[in-house]
Amino acid sequence: MFTLVHLETPPPEDLKSQVLQMVVDYFSDISPVSLTPSNPLYQLYQYVIGYEVHLYLQAMNSDQQSSARLILALDDEDPSQVLGFALYLPSEDDEQACTLAYMAVQADHRRSGIARAMLKKMIAHRPHAELACAADKVPTFEALGFQVLAAQGPHVVMSTRNYRSAGMVAVQDLAPIFQATEVRQIHAYLLKQHGKKAMSDAESKRDRVLDQVAYQAELLVKERFPTIH
Helix, strand or coil: CEEEEEECCCCCHHHHHHHHHHHHHCHHHHCCCCCCCCCCCHHHHHHHHHHHHHHHHHHCCCCCCCCCEEEEEEECCCCCCEEEEEEEEEECCCCCEEEEEEEEECHHHCCCCHHHHHHHHHHHHCCEEEEEECHHHHHHHHHCCCEEEEEECCEEEEECCCCCCCCCECCCCHHHHHCCHHHHHHHHHHHHHHCHHHHHHHHHHHHHHHHHHHHHHHHHHHHHCCCCC
């Protein structure tokens, strides 16, 4: 079994490191950019998403009401072990709204109600919850109480209500992350390791995957709302 904790300030370092490790381990599951380990860009985006979550957790130190919130599922038998996490962003100007940023559950503890329980706790704090996911994950979130609203690039926007919140959320700007020294160093290393052509091919493959996922998202929404399109 597990116990849920809701944090408005950064978690202790040992729990934070487990969350960040889960982000790395389950990168393919939670990343908005669908890459496989065979793609040379995989390590780069893996680092970027880990750094993004790190910044969200670090910003929880601030006094801003809009800073990220974290829900942890801890092992009842060993509370020092993180079984799952949900990172969400409260709306700045809609006290009922929030956006789920990232969620993951340890592979050997899935299908045990952890994801459902974390989302339920999030919704208890912010009942108008929204998220964006790939089309193939829509059935999972529908089973957890979300409904399809629209297609947005490679994502399907889903919500606990049949309309979007007009509130704003403080989303992390990825542009500075991609310009960070560490990210540039990783890119330079990958370029040296794989070569210019392989990296160019990897970028093309990434773009094709994004186009395909965007098409799948649009198709799913058209199937759900045929009269709107």
